[in-house]
Amino acid sequence: MQLHRFHGGLKLPDHKAESTVHPLLTMGVPKYLYVPLSQHIGAPTEPLVQPGDHVFKGQRISQAKDYICAHVHAPTSGRIKDIVDHPIPHPSCLSAPCIVIESDAHDQWGDTRLPAWPDWRERDARSLRERVRAAGIVGMGGAAFPTAAKLNPRAGKRIHTLVVNGAECEPYISCDDILMRTYPEAMLEGARIVAHILGAERVLFAVEDNKPEALRALTDARRAEEADFIRLVSIPSIYPTGGERQLIQVLTGREVPSTGLPADLGIVCQNTGTLKAIRDAVLHGRPLISRIVTVTGPGIREPRNVEALIGTTFADLVAAAGGYAPGVDRLVMGGPMMGFAIGDDAVPVIKGSNCLLATRVQDTPAPGPVMPCIRCGECTRVCPANLLPQQLYWFAKGKDFDSVQDYGLFDCIECGCCAHVCPSNIPLVQYYRFAKQEIWGREKERQKADLARERFEFRQLRQEREEREKAERLARKKAALARKDTDPDRKTAIDGAIERARAKKSAQSNEEAPPADRERADS
Amino acid sequence: MRFRTCTSPHLIPGHSVGGVMRQVLYALVPGTLAMTWFFGWGVLVNVSLAILFSVLFEALMVAARGRPVLATLGDSSAILAGWLFALAIPPLAPVWVLLIGTAFAIVVAKHLYGGLGYNPFNPAMVGYVVVLVSFPRELSLWPSPEGLTNASLSFLQTLQTTLTGRLPDGMEWDAITRASPLDMMRESIVSGQTVTEVTRSPLFGSFSQTEWEWAGNLFLLGGLWLLYRRVISWHIPVSMLLTLATVAGIFWVIDPDYFASPAFHVFSGAAIIGAFFIATDPVSAATTPTGRILFGAGIGLLIYVIRTWGGYPDAVAFAVLLMNMVAPTLDHYTRPRIFGHSRDGHG
Numbered sequence: 001m002q003l004h005r006f007h008g009g010l011k012l013p014d015h016k017a018e019s020t021v022h023p024l025l026t027m028g029v030p031k032y033l034y035v036p037l038s039q040h041i042g043a044p045t046e047p048l049v050q051p052g053d054h055v056f057k058g059q060r061i062s063q064a065k066d067y068i069c070a071h072v073h074a075p076t077s078g079r080i081k082d083i084v085d086h087p088i089p090h091p092s093c094l095s096a097p098c099i100v101i102e103s104d105a106h107d108q109w110g111d112t113r114l115p116a117w118p119d120w121r122e123r124d125a126r127s128l129r130e131r132v133r134a135a136g137i138v139g140m141g142g143a144a145f146p147t148a149a150k151l152n153p154r155a156g157k158r159i160h161t162l163v164v165n166g167a168e169c170e171p172y173i174s175c176d177d178i179l180m181r182t183y184p185e186a187m188l189e190g191a192r193i194v195a196h197i198l199g200a201e202r203v204l205f206a207v208e209d210n211k212p213e214a215l216r217a218l219t220d221a222r223r224a225e226e227a228d229f230i231r232l233v234s235i236p237s238i239y240p241t242g243g244e245r246q247l248i249q250v251l252t253g254r255e256v257p258s259t260g261l262p263a264d265l266g267i268v269c270q271n272t273g274t275l276k277a278i279r280d281a282v283l284h285g286r287p288l289i290s291r292i293v294t295v296t297g298p299g300i301r302e303p304r305n306v307e308a309l310i311g312t313t314f315a316d317l318v319a320a321a322g323g324y325a326p327g328v329d330r331l332v333m334g335g336p337m338m339g340f341a342i343g344d345d346a347v348p349v350i351k352g353s354n355c356l357l358a359t360r361v362q363d364t365p366a367p368g369p370v371m372p373c374i375r376c377g378e379c380t381r382v383c384p385a386n387l388l389p390q391q392l393y394w395f396a397k398g399k400d401f402d403s404v405q406d407y408g409l410f411d412c413i414e415c416g417c418c419a420h421v422c423p424s425n426i427p428l429v430q431y432y433r434f435a436k437q438e439i440w441g442r443e444k445e446r447q448k449a450d451l452a453r454e455r456f457e458f459r460q461l462r463q464e465r466e467e468r469e470k471a472e473r474l475a476r477k478k479a480a481l482a483r484k485d486t487d488p489d490r491k492t493a494i495d496g497a498i499e500r501a502r503a504k505k506s507a508q509s510n511e512e513a514p515p516a517d518r519e520r521a522d523s
Numbered sequence: 524m525r526f527r528t529c530t531s532p533h534l535i536p537g538h539s540v541g542g543v544m545r546q547v548l549y550a551l552v553p554g555t556l557a558m559t560w561f562f563g564w565g566v567l568v569n570v571s572l573a574i575l576f577s578v579l580f581e582a583l584m585v586a587a588r589g590r591p592v593l594a595t596l597g598d599s600s601a602i603l604a605g606w607l608f609a610l611a612i613p614p615l616a617p618v619w620v621l622l623i624g625t626a627f628a629i630v631v632a633k634h635l636y637g638g639l640g641y642n643p644f645n646p647a648m649v650g651y652v653v654v655l656v657s658f659p660r661e662l663s664l665w666p667s668p669e670g671l672t673n674a675s676l677s678f679l680q681t682l683q684t685t686l687t688g689r690l691p692d693g694m695e696w697d698a699i700t701r702a703s704p705l706d707m708m709r710e711s712i713v714s715g716q717t718v719t720e721v722t723r724s725p726l727f728g729s730f731s732q733t734e735w736e737w738a739g740n741l742f743l744l745g746g747l748w749l750l751y752r753r754v755i756s757w758h759i760p761v762s763m764l765l766t767l768a769t770v771a772g773i774f775w776v777i778d779p780d781y782f783a784s785p786a787f788h789v790f791s792g793a794a795i796i797g798a799f800f801i802a803t804d805p806v807s808a809a810t811t812p813t814g815r816i817l818f819g820a821g822i823g824l825l826i827y828v829i830r831t832w833g834g835y836p837d838a839v840a841f842a843v844l845l846m847n848m849v850a851p852t853l854d855h856y857t858r859p860r861i862f863g864h865s866r867d868g869h870g
Binding site: 340388 | 524525526527528529530531532533534535536537538539540542543591594598638639640641756805806808810811812815854858859860861862863864
């Protein structure tokens, strides 16, 4: 198959061997699980349980209220201990509402389990998508976008190709590698199901060439007659080839339009972990309640991959991997390029946690002092979006938000290549995130202001209209009156009435005694 | 357990400004040694003094601006500016030329515009142009290799000459200096000789005067190493030398008696060192790939124009400074097509 190149990118030391020495370890059920209400891109969920309730494994405990949202299920059976704020894996190190489950050690499914659908081929796309939604599945490559929404492209977009993203281009992370090695059958079945849902004619299963074992396992598991339908593609290991848009370019040579989606090219992209989750949900009625996490880095004694329940704390994961090595200094969720440092290992595993990286001071020394940009252009050379990062930096720093957008700020995928090669130690991606936040903030403000202005203008308009209508009504009345005055019949009638009234009055005054007399007469 | 937090990427960074500058310094060593071999100790004396002055001015300015002195000196950019400036100065130039030139380079061209990263003009070239237009006599006295061999100025004599501005007793400027190839070509053509007559002179090697050619070759070697190490990109040197050679070639084909050959232009004067070490100063050059190609081409063209029809024999410094002025404009109009955008720049 003819492969293509994307602009820039980096060859990075992959550090994947460390964590693939040991086979996948399935962790036991911890005493307490901390399940955040929001683990995905989109609106948060609403809890369906109260403290004190008993829940079964796989029971829906928090409900999606929105289209871009994903249900949350109990990873094990037990009692709801509380719904409280607990540290979550987020760059802010803030806490967010979590359902705390105290495990009853039985790990019972009860009767809440969704029915298994071994006959999924007989079912239509709509009910399969509904199943994916019911299972609370999100993109497991890290972005955690609700999968049911992604499997439902806009009307009129015919999907011909499913791209399976097994690139896993960031150093250290190996959870997809282990997944493909351990469950190649499940991967392929997942691909068949998703292709069925989308009506895709072919599957391009892309794996970076630094994972030969995974590729071999998949090749062995693939049925001979499927070779045309599911194509296994070994792609060069260049960071960030696992970015959706970069991967599509490598495989097809086509660029997803800046403001569009892969569906515009007839393509949908899914991560390998997501495929496995979809397959488990369809074949076994199992919601997304566990995932594989790579626990690795020089700060971990025995780096390895563990399958852990959602809500297991990072501290438990580290313990399962032999504990911290001496001198551990930094804990990162995700890979070294796009991951974020977390301040506390009490945070739980969530649906998007692919890797837990621990490093020592000597591996990740504190960055040197930030020097001025010397416009060396290294960032331009490595940018996969073909941007001019040094110019974006100038504009972001100068808060020139019009220019920064003009130079393509929102085409930045925040891969971190520019920051890695910057000789001046400038945290470039931070500047871009700042600029994006500011622009979104201003956009919101502007929308609010627009709404307020519209309301005000409408009110003014309405008042003016009411004034006008009132004036018109008056004018009409006056006109009607004037018309009445000139009406000859009416005039005689009125004159007659006045005449009568006058006559009556004069008659009365003749009859009536003076008031004083009358008073006297009364008394 | 609690941890420090820190922004991504969580890897050891690959480069530093100081590291980049120091690689450029290493790349200057072979060419500088060749110049010392041909033109005597004066080259090394100039380089050492100019670096000393530059670093002193840099320290003073950084201190005056209230910035951390040692951290700033660590970026080695002042050393580089001083070194490049010194290579442009005749080896026996008096010390005050070095002092005035480095003062303009570091104090005016660099720090008054905001220091490293903010200077619109190449500091070393600003310093050079200031002394070139102010002290034309001192800047034209290039020693000739054989003149030096006959007179054999020792290191101490050279230092003395530089510091006092006077040659040791019994030596004459006329005896030890001669016109540089560009000067020679210019004057000969003005006086009616043909290009071939000039280059047939025993002083000339393949393309230019032997010593200039050799210094050029070794600067070229350093430049290629910088390209290999990816410290500089190919755009500026390639487009600059190619444009210079092409324009020279066109005129040379038209009238080879009156216009010197492309090879003569590339291997004379500061063309090579300019292409790899001066025009590639990232701060004052264009920064987009296409912009850099145009930037280099502009320099090449201006060098030819000024050398051939201008008032100065060499033109690298003027050409670089003139193109520095248009670098922001070039950057503005040569933005690369962003991924996922159509050619006209819209999504």
